Amino acid sequence: MRGLRGGVAALLMGVLAGCGGEAEPRAAADFGEALFQDARLSESTFNRFSCATCHVTTPEAPAGRIDSGHSLYNVAARPGWWGGYETHLLDAVNFCYVNFMRGVTKLEAEDPRSRALYEYLSRISPDAQAPPLPFTVVKDIQDVPRGDIARGEAVYRAACQNCHGATHTGEGRLTELASLLPEVTQDYDRLFPGIPHAQVVIEKVRHGQFFGVGGNMPPYGTEALSDADLGALLTYLGL
Ligand code: HEC
Ligand code: HEC
Numbered sequence: 583m584r585g586l587r588g589g590v591a592a593l594l595m596g597v598l599a600g601c602g603g604e605a606e607p608r609a610a611a612d613f614g615e616a617l618f619q620d621a622r623l624s625e626s627t628f629n630r631f632s633c634a635t636c637h638v639t640t641p642e643a644p645a646g647r648i649d650s651g652h653s654l655y656n657v658a659a660r661p662g663w664w665g666g667y668e669t670h671l672l673d674a675v676n677f678c679y680v681n682f683m684r685g686v687t688k689l690e691a692e693d694p695r696s697r698a699l700y701e702y703l704s705r706i707s708p709d710a711q712a713p714p715l716p717f718t719v720v721k722d723i724q725d726v727p728r729g730d731i732a733r734g735e736a737v738y739r740a741a742c743q744n745c746h747g748a749t750h751t752g753e754g755r756l757t758e759l760a761s762l763l764p765e766v767t768q769d770y771d772r773l774f775p776g777i778p779h780a781q782v783v784i785e786k787v788r789h790g791q792f793f794g795v796g797g798n799m800p801p802y803g804t805e806a807l808s809d810a811d812l813g814a815l816l817t818y819l820g821l
Contacts, residue, residue: 607701610694614702617695626684629798630757633699635744636682636800639706648741648807650790650800651678652715658700658707665717665803671703672696681791682798718804720788723781726813734818737811738763741802749819760799764819780821787812 617623618633636651638644643653657663663674672691679685689696738749742763747755752762767779774782785793790801802812 610698611701611705614698614700617699618702623695624679624683624685626686628759629684631683633678635756646740648737650802650806654703654706656707656709656712658704659709659712660714662714666714671700675699682800684798716805719801720804723785723788725781726784726809726816728817729810729814731817734814734816737815738818741807764821767821780816783816783819783821784812
């Protein structure tokens with residue numbers, strides 16, 4: 583917490599000193615970068631996610647990383663967000679903050695943290711304009727063809743392991759709240775009688791917490807995770 587408070591203090595001093603020139607936006611962007619990587623941005627003690635848990639900031643995702651959220655490189659240069667549903671950048675950020683990071687109240691525009699995040703997102707947006715990115719949610723869940731087990735293992739490592747840890751043991755998981763995979767499905771006959779286990783998992787991956795599913799796992803649109811990758815993942819999980 584000390585680092586975060588120090589950051590706030592440094593930022594406020596910059597603002598109060600009214601230095602106005604180059605230094606203050608740069609200090610704000612540095613503070614914003616620290617906030618971006620810090621789960622304590624959210625006041626919830628249950629939260630372990632930072633923005634960086636789900637978003638890279640490079641033009642292309644590094645090898646071995648599949649995220650639910652798009653890269654935020656050039657994000658401030660896009661005309662809209664969340665597949666066109668959000669037209670204000672702070673609203674797009676708050677959607678994540680409240681739904682995934684359990685932020686209790688939205689970040690207000692006047693909050694120094696919003697300002698700092700904005701300066702940081704602007705800094706990683708070098709172009710004047712960038713195209714909006716698609717976000718396609720599969721509404722009606724259907725089964726997907728199973729795929730190659732080695733590919734499925736690679737998908738698991740890239741998409742699920744950071745939060746869920748190793749399969750069967752959960753070793754290294756980000757939060758105790760992330761279920762053991764695939765063992766969580768052992769309860770599904772009781773919880774969701776008559777529904778194939780794979781279908782429940784597809785529902786969770788495609789909808790996250792939405793469509794009445796609950797929790798705070800993010801949803802994967804088809805741009806983030808193809809049906810082919812999902813099918814391979816199910817094979818790897820033995821589903
Ligand atoms: C648990 C995962 C998760 C966390 C944590 C998260 N996001 Fe997101 N974010 C998503 C998903 C999923 C989307 C929807 C797909 C997309 O548009 O990128 C999204 C969308 C966005 C978008 C819109 C991008 C676009 O072009 O459509 C912005 C901006 C954004 N997030 C910023 C943030 C910031 C800033 C934080 C930290 C305060 C954050 N997110 C935390 C998962 C997350
Ligand atoms: C950003 C972190 C994060 C990522 C990435 C993530 N999960 Fe989760 N997942 C969670 C958390 C936290 C829970 C428990 C809370 C909830 O249900 O949302 C969970 C719950 C689940 C559940 C149990 C749902 C239930 O209630 O029975 C399944 C199944 C699941 N995840 C599958 C996956 C798969 C497959 C992937 C990779 C494609 C994945 N998750 C990626 C955080 C994550």
